[in-house]
Amino acid sequence: MGPRSEPGPVDLHTHTTFSDGLFLPEDLVAEAKNRNLSGVAITDHDSVGAIDRAVAAGKQHGVEVVPGVEMSCNADGVDVHMLGYYIDHQAQDVLDFFENVRFHREERARKMIEKLKELDVKVPLERVMAAAQGGSVGRPHVAQAMVEAGAVPNVEQAFRRYISYEGPAYVPKMKLTPGEAIGFIKQHKGIAVIAHPATYRNDNAVYTAIAAGVDGIEVWHPDHGPRETSHYKEIAQKNRLLMTGGSDCHGGRKYNHVFLGEIPIPYRYLAALKRRSRAIRS
Numbered sequence: 001m002g003p004r005s006e007p008g009p010v011d012l013h014t015h016t017t018f019s020d021g022l023f024l025p026e027d028l029v030a031e032a033k034n035r036n037l038s039g040v041a042i043t044d045h046d047s048v049g050a051i052d053r054a055v056a057a058g059k060q061h062g063v064e065v066v067p068g069v070e071m072s073c074n075a076d077g078v079d080v081h082m083l084g085y086y087i088d089h090q091a092q093d094v095l096d097f098f099e100n101v102r103f104h105r106e107e108r109a110r111k112m113i114e115k116l117k118e119l120d121v122k123v124p125l126e127r128v129m130a131a132a133q134g135g136s137v138g139r140p141h142v143a144q145a146m147v148e149a150g151a152v153p154n155v156e157q158a159f160r161r162y163i164s165y166e167g168p169a170y171v172p173k174m175k176l177t178p179g180e181a182i183g184f185i186k187q188h189k190g191i192a193v194i195a196h197p198a199t200y201r202n203d204n205a206v207y208t209a210i211a212a213g214v215d216g217i218e219v220w221h222p223d224h225g226p227r228e229t230s231h232y233k234e235i236a237q238k239n240r241l242l243m244t245g246g247s248d249c250h251g252g253r254k255y256n257h258v259f260l261g262e263i264p265i266p267y268r269y270l271a272a273l274k275r276r277s278r279a280i281r282s
């Protein structure tokens, strides 16, 4: 890197073992370094537990670690994910909030196990909880336990036959609206970005989020094709919103592929995110 050139690319969407990723926070950061990323955001589902460990590892490796979280919301029956960057993740009410969500997710896992039992699929709760390793328990962990129990040949089949949205053992999560998530993120000095908008049925959630004061749109994501990418870039520009992107790395849980850094985001988008963060804190 020359003296005046900007730092290398970043990845602003990743998961660790604190939700459904397979990398420990330290290993994710080390892998980011291997892949020549200058920065990586930790955005676990409904958990900020990995952030401090990742930040410490980032100092060792010379990788800029961006604190983040991916909150689960629901808008008119559609699951919507809201990214929150730079929230005060050590604040007690933030920790309490996510502890409460963790509790709800555990209750939900129990309910899914009950439904599976009625379908003659026996999955021990202990195996699900072991798969979650104390992090945000979700369907990927239920699926993993189903595979381990021999109920399905693989995770894909677990989703397809039982726990996809339409599946007979699906149980919805607690209902938080995108507006509430945005409010929570902003209340704790964070930047709210609607995640992978192309994965929702239509753009209603995007416009709801814009009306609720969302700060940005995730434009680059593995589930976005070139058309979607330019579509959301246009919406972001029209509404003067920040643009972010990332690999949504789950450390190989999805398709046995790591994905980290494969959607390289130019550093200037992180720089813009940081400028916004500094502006709302000053």
Ligand code: AMP
Pocket: 020, 045, 072, 137, 138, 139, 140, 155, 156, 159, 160, 164, 250, 254
């Ligand atoms: P949850 O938050 O518990 O509803 O789980 C959602 C997570 O499950 C997503 O973030 C994905 O990582 C994963 N997931 C959703 N659908 C599938 C699928 N068909 N195959 C594998 N993983 C999936």
Ligand code: ZN
Pocket: 015, 020, 045, 250
């Ligand atoms: Zn996930």
Ligand code: FE
Pocket: 070, 081, 195, 196
């Ligand atoms: Fe997501």
Ligand code: FE
Pocket: 013, 014, 015, 070, 248
């Ligand atoms: Fe994600």
